[in-house]
Amino acid sequence: MKMIDVGDKAPTRRVAVASGVVRMSPETLRLVAEGRIEKGDVLATARLAAILGAKRTPDLVPLCHPIALTKVEPEVWIDREAGVVRVRVRAETVDRTGVEMEALTAVSAACLTVYDMCKSVEAGIEIDAVRLDEKSGGKSGDWRR
Numbered sequence: 001m002k003m004i005d006v007g008d009k010a011p012t013r014r015v016a017v018a019s020g021v022v023r024m025s026p027e028t029l030r031l032v033a034e035g036r037i038e039k040g041d042v043l044a045t046a047r048l049a050a051i052l053g054a055k056r057t058p059d060l061v062p063l064c065h066p067i068a069l070t071k072v073e074p075e076v077w078i079d080r081e082a083g084v085v086r087v088r089v090r091a092e093t094v095d096r097t098g099v100e101m102e103a104l105t106a107v108s109a110a111c112l113t114v115y116d117m118c119k120s121v122e123a124g125i126e127i128d129a130v131r132l133d134e135k136s137g138g139k140s141g142d143w144r145r
Helices: 024-035 044-056 098-119
Strands: 011-022 069-077 084-095 124-137
Touching: 011 098, 024 069, 024 098, 044 069, 044 084, 044 098, 069 098, 069 124, 084 098, 084 124
Parallel strands: none
Antiparallel strands: 011 084, 011 124, 069 084
């Protein structure tokens, strides 16, 4: 195994968007919406976790290059109709390699934070559909799910 050599690549603007959902009971979702989870504001804490997760990606993913993030924009909201907390993160850089792993790690950290903050209320919470939705920049060009 090895870390890929990106030294000869030119820095370019790169963007990745990832998403995920956290499924829970309507009662737990109501407590989140009302701000009645004992640990505090679930949505705000998940947004902070997303930013921290993106920044710490190379510490968690062994062969991932450290890159200079220029933007991490997390969105965390309640989708009452679907009965989930939705997470979407847009990550940006101007660097020699992509920012997909940072976006995916950010989403994962946010989803795990929602789980952690709500687990005392409900054991059956599920994290689902963590995925890359789109990316742009670099040699491989643009991609959209």
